[in-house]
Amino acid sequence: MVSVKNIRKSFDDNVVLKDINLTVDKSEVVVIMGPSGSGKSTLLRCMTFLEEPDKGIVKLGENEVEAAVKPNKKRKSSIRQLRQNTGFVFQQFNLFPHRTALENVMEGPMIIKDMDRNKAKEKAMTLLDKVGLADKVDHYPAKLSGGQQQRVAIARALSMEPMVMLYDEPTSALDPELVREVLLVMKQLAKEGMTMIVVTHEMGFAKDVADRVIFMDEGVIVEEGSSDQMFNNPKEERTKRFLRDVS
Numbered sequence: 001m002v003s004v005k006n007i008r009k010s011f012d013d014n015v016v017l018k019d020i021n022l023t024v025d026k027s028e029v030v031v032i033m034g035p036s037g038s039g040k041s042t043l044l045r046c047m048t049f050l051e052e053p054d055k056g057i058v059k060l061g062e063n064e065v066e067a068a069v070k071p072n073k074k075r076k077s078s079i080r081q082l083r084q085n086t087g088f089v090f091q092q093f094n095l096f097p098h099r100t101a102l103e104n105v106m107e108g109p110m111i112i113k114d115m116d117r118n119k120a121k122e123k124a125m126t127l128l129d130k131v132g133l134a135d136k137v138d139h140y141p142a143k144l145s146g147g148q149q150q151r152v153a154i155a156r157a158l159s160m161e162p163m164v165m166l167y168d169e170p171t172s173a174l175d176p177e178l179v180r181e182v183l184l185v186m187k188q189l190a191k192e193g194m195t196m197i198v199v200t201h202e203m204g205f206a207k208d209v210a211d212r213v214i215f216m217d218e219g220v221i222v223e224e225g226s227s228d229q230m231f232n233n234p235k236e237e238r239t240k241r242f243l244r245d246v247s
């Protein structure tokens with residue numbers, strides 16, 4: 001479903017991603033862990049060309065985009081398609097502050113998919129219900145808790161019917177008591193077969209939900225395996241050290 005081939009990315013002379021290869025199957029849940037600065041966010045951003053990689057290929061379904069080639073019309077449309085088919089949930093919820101929860105979720109389908117207002121509204125209601133916010137549809141973000149805002153952000157990402165969801169530390173900005181409600185929604189989506197790549201340090205989530213755990217450090221994938229293997233029997237010294245530090 002999703003693959004990243006030989007992705008390299010540097011900022012000036014700082015090589016942040018060193019030929020990363022990653023393939024994720026349909027309905028697979030992959031958790032990425034690693035120390036701060038190891039390149040996790042950059043990898044997710046490169047997957048949607050929010051950052052242009054120096055080289056490599058990103059493939060989503062049949063759509064393949066190669067990095068660092070001359071821009072032309074076809075490429076532009078491939079990148080647009082890549083973004084439309086990818087739901088991105090960030091640490092900071094990035095909701096429109098002057099729109100209600102409902103309007104935040106309606107926006108994408110109406111503007112980008114040209115869906116009519118009533119249909120978009122109906123869809124947004126269904127999605128907000130799904131993330132447990134049926135009674136908050138008319139609230140503005142400022143009136144919602146961090147956990148509720150993040151669930152609106154998840155509903156908003158889902159409104160575009162993405163082929164894959166990317167989460168970049170979705171619970172890191174939340175007060176501890178609000179983490180669980182967001183993880184539960186993510187877990188439910190995983191159960192329903194959503195393909196997901198999740199950068200998180202939530203070990204419980206990884207153990208429960210991940211089909212595969214990847215450990216990144218200094219721009220490379222150091223080690224990957226099942227959560228059982230990664231948490232109970234890591235092979236690499238760097239993985240062991242990291243797990244000791246976060247637990």
Ligand code: ADP
Nearest residue numbers: 011014016034035036037038039040041042043
């Ligand atoms: P992580 O998400 O694993 O903490 P990042 O992908 O955010 O790591 O960052 C990896 C490295 O890339 C860090 O050294 C960071 O300083 C650098 N970096 C990330 N974004 C930029 C940028 N826009 N300009 C310059 N350096 C960046």
Ligand code: MG
Nearest residue numbers: 040041042168
């Ligand atoms: Mg990051």
